[in-house]
Amino acid sequence: MVRDASAASTKSLDSTIDVVTPENISFEYELAGPFRRIPAYFIDLAIRLVIWVVLLIAVSLSGMAVGGGELAIAIWLLCWFVMEWFYGGLLETYFNGQTFGKRMFGLRVLRTDGQPINGLQAVMRNILRFVDMMPLISLQEFEAGPLALPTCMFGLLAPMMNRRYQRLGDLVCGTMVVVEERRWAVAMARLDDAAIHRLAAELPGNLTVSHKLSRALATYVERRRYLSPLRRAEIAKHLGDILLPQLKLPTSVDHDGLLCALYVRTFVAPTAREATAHV
Amino acid sequence: MKTAELLAARQSQWNELDSVCAQLENDRWRRLNGTQVSRFAALYRSACADLALADAYQLPPNTIQYLHRLVGRAHNQLYRSRTFDFAAWTRLLLTDVPRRIFTDGCVQVAFAAFWGVFLISAYLAASPTLWPDYAEHALGHEQIQAMEDSFSEPIAGRNAKYNPLMASFYIYHNTGIGLKCFAGGLLVLPGILITVFNAAVLGASFGYMARPDVPAGVNFFHFVTAHGPFELTAIVLSAGAGLRLGLSWLRTDGLTRTDSLRKSANETMPVMGAAMVLFFLAALIEGFLSPSAAPYVIKAIVAIISSGLLMFYFVVLGFPRETEL
Structure with a gap:
């Protein structure tokens, strides 16, 4: 698909990425930036903490009730090990690239070519999270014992340095995190004003609208109802001033009405004659 | 339309x-x-x-x-995420991984670095004349005291109900260290530091315990013999795998850095998997056999068998074959 320069520049602004599917279709994903991923990470952290506390309580209760607390602690330690290193990896494997936190924020891990990830990639990218925390600052100066404060510098800097906001673990595994949103279908704008349809019928019969102009028309008319009349006039003036002389229409024609008429002509009414019949 | x-x-x-x-x-x-x-x-x-x-x-x-x-x-x-293919993993662990390890320079470097530092540290700690305070410096007074206390009595088998607890603690703790060695290897320096630091501390403990004037030494070696081969090999493997990962973005062999990283990630993850299996085996031995009252001969036999298994795995299964595919 040929894209013009303006489309390319809005692309880099919108942080989307193109993906080609096995059906030979190219479609775009919105990449997830740090402001979605960090909250999702904290949700996961909180969930892990809750599970950890619940298990701890269960272990101490079972130890008090039945005895055999040592076995319970052993199981708890194993769970802790699994949760510390494999929580994200296992969830992303079995929940199609999502952890609970990612699910809440509508994120999903995919391979950079848009294909789903496999178990190995999911586990590896989560083990390498350890590197994201570096460099560690020792707190020994403050008598905090062997505790170290993770500065997370690598985790913050690495995503800034590549186009897909990949962490080090993502770079190693060739994965990326995308936003998966449900959008509501946008119907065509409804223009009930008879004057607009009349104007549309008066437009030249051989009129063809370029792709670029039709995009601009659709964007304007679909948002028009959120704008006040004065604002509409202000925005429509830019196009109207150029289009009116081109279409040989009198300067008294309302700019907003002209754009709506062009919209009707491009997207809604099949031909000038049918449009007249419709009105 | x-x-x-x-x-x-x-x-x-x-x-x-x-x-x-x-x-x-x-x-x-x-x-x-x-x-x-x-x-x-x-x-x-x-x-x-x-x-x-x-x-x-x-x-x-x-x-x-x-x-x-x-x-x-x-x-x-x-197109949903694919889960683990366990049959393929077994094949990977028994054929691909040993061959890769056999020829992998990074594992050899990690082997040399770990055992070199370990032996030097052990020699310094054991020698009473060369640097008498070395063990104190390396381990700290409290840790030496704690070690001597915990090995002060002959190993007579503790209450068996603690065995699973300790085994899972070793899995948690030691595998965690291995995974850190591996992940830190991505940045090269942290990986080497973690590896060398562990080698130095372990070497110093072994050396100090080998001193003739330390009475707890006999019990210490009674304890560590059985699980030593698996555990120390596992650390070397994870350090080597991490090093390979870190070097892949420094020396790319003509690929782009990202591609080189990705390629080495596919190669090193199974090696790390093998290391984790070794950590698990070591933790089971350390949790159940090492603290038991079994005579030293049995523990030594276990150590010899496990070393033999490792040799078999690395050399016999790993020896490069002409007839590939």
């Missing part, structure tokens, strides 16, 4: 695809039956076709964006 008619005609199918996607997203365990699956695939393909023709149809930008998101969501439901 004008856009408005086209939209009216296609909208119901898009809505249907949208609702199936929503169902699949909200209920992970939901399975569609045969007709539903083929209906879903057909809807997905027609949405793909609509998106491909969006420019020709002159669809408004908003609708195109809607289609992009819809196709994206349906794509993610159609």
